[in-house]
Amino acid sequence: MKSIHTKLKLNNKQKTLMAQHAGYSRWCYNWGLSLWNAAYKDGYKPNVRKLREVFTNHTKPLIPWMKKLSSRVYQYAFIHLDAAFKRFFKGLGKYPKFKKKGRSDSFTIDNCGKPIELNGWSHKLPFIGIVKTYEAIEATTKKITISRQAGDWYLSCSYEFNATTTPKKTDVVGVDLGVKTLATLSDGKVVTSVKSYRRFETKLSRMQYLNRNKEIGSANWKAAQLKIARLHRKVASIRKDALHKLTTYLAKNHGKIVIEDLNVRGMLANHKLAKSIADQGFYEFRRQLEYKCQWYGSELIVVDRFFPSSKTCSSCGHVQEMPLNLRTYDCPECGLSMDRDLNASINLRNAVGSVVNACGRSAADSSGRSRK
Ligand SMILES: [Zn+2]
Incomplete structure (x- = not known):
């Protein structure tokens, strides 16, 4: 107990x-x-x-x-x-x-x-x-x-706490984290951000925009900063809550969960705020997955950050540049046309068994070690 x-x-x-x-x-x-x-x-x-x-x-x-x-x-x-x-x-x-x-x-x-x-x-x-x-x-x-x-x-x-292995519906799932959508799973499931989160996020960027011309250090500026900080916390906690539900679902229902190491390209719009929220979210996502995978008897696999999951065609393996504004992966080789996040998550799923390694360590570590 x-x-x-x-x-x-x-x-x-x-x-x-x-x-x-x-x-x-x-x-x-x-x-x-x-x-x-x-x-x-x-x-x-x-x-x-x-x-x-x-x-x-x-x-x-x-x-x-x-x-x-x-x-x-x-x-x-x-x-x-x-x-x-x-x-x-x-x-x-x-x-x-x-x-x-x-x-x-x-x-x-x-x-x-x-x-x-x-x-x-x-x-x-x-x-x-x-x-x-x-x-x-x-x-x-x-x-x-x-x-x-x-x-x-x-x-x-x-x-009662039982670290029991739950029955797994899916063997391997790739997960691509995003900003607009919380996560895209390789089986096609899309977990959207909580609605209120988006609303607060919009409000937050508007407040930051309105605050840009205020004199730094002035009473007005301070009051606005405080409001912004509060809203920021709120946005972060809504996201964290959504992450909890997502990580529980993943760890309970999937044998292997494949994610990408931090410094992930796609989830970061150039925009500073989105980046910081996404970063925090990623650390939290990984931290939760690490212990929940232990709880529910699944395996977390973290793929090397240089793995080109969004640039690679999940169907034929063709590699091309994928600027952030391109939402669809269009493959000139095999004609695949697919949502970029879904394509990335499928690549992550397919990466199991080739360049990856369990629980937290990056793929580069493991392949280096296994060659010895
Ligand atoms: Zn292709």
């Missing part, structure tokens, strides 16, 4: 929702504890299962605000109360105390037996809806606890 504890990025509405659920959880826990105490005083032998029955059948229906919140919360509040009493009776803990507002506010929810998938930077939680995290996480879990620490909300969960 591994566990995750990570900060949530919430808007005000979500923060209120979290506080309401934590309040609900606290209310039920305290209600159960006070009823337990009262019952005990009157000579009964209380147990949490009975308390919960009373709550479900008699108390909850009378309190309207509870209907607006997830009913999983109260179930877990009683489970936690039960656990606290069990610890006490075993001599492992003190007698349960009432929970105070603002002190370890938390609640637990599940998906009614179905797994909760966490993947990337934004996550769909049962009842709560979409929440974002500041870092990418990946887990399949049964329940999630959300808690407040120093005014910030955190998500924690534990999950």
Whole structure:
């Protein structure tokens, strides 16, 4: 079992929702504890299962605000109360105390037996809806606890981690990373950039353009720079999220994944911004693929950067110059006419077994070594 504890990025509405659920959880826990105490005083032998029955059948229906919140919360509040009493009776803990507002506010929810998938930077939680995290996480879990620490909300969960080999639909896939499209796979699948990413990117270039005549260092310039930096971060994190989904898909479903080493031609439009984003994306893409391939039992193959994947015809091997503005590879030798990224990704796939080598090292290293 591994566990995750990570900060949530919430808007005000979500923060209120979290506080309401934590309040609900606290209310039920305290209600159960006070009823337990009262019952005990009157000579009964209380147990949490009975308390919960009373709550479900008699108390909850009378309190309207509870209907607006997830009913999983109260179930877990009683489970936690039960656990606290069990610890006490075993001599492992003190007698349960009432929970105070603002002190370890938390609640637990599940998906009614179905797994909760966490993947990337934004996550769909049962009842709560979409929440974002500041870092990418990946887990399949049964329940999630959300808690407040120093005014910030955190998500924690534990999950079973198996580095298991998943069944592979495809033996070998070549992947060509791009800017306009996130990636082109040699089987023809095109992964487009997230829509919002493009929108923010356009906004970003417009802001940079508008900022060009401002006096450097002026208040106006500084304010604009700050805005640009924020937007830049946003664009980067959207791309990172998309990369997570892509790398998981690749590593789970393909036996060998062939990519090109950095300094890759095509993905870099001359434009500085596109370049920096693409560069970051590439490092992140490769880093994620490296560990995910280990997780899912696939192999990452990095082809030498001088391998002319975009200049070579994937059908007959003819080599020609391919300026960036040419979106289609037209081969004068065999008549092939194909999207340039797809052509490049097929070349990457075909490169397996000839000039390549596994996991991270470049082809030049390996061919040098094998010749000795
Ligand atoms: Zn050709």
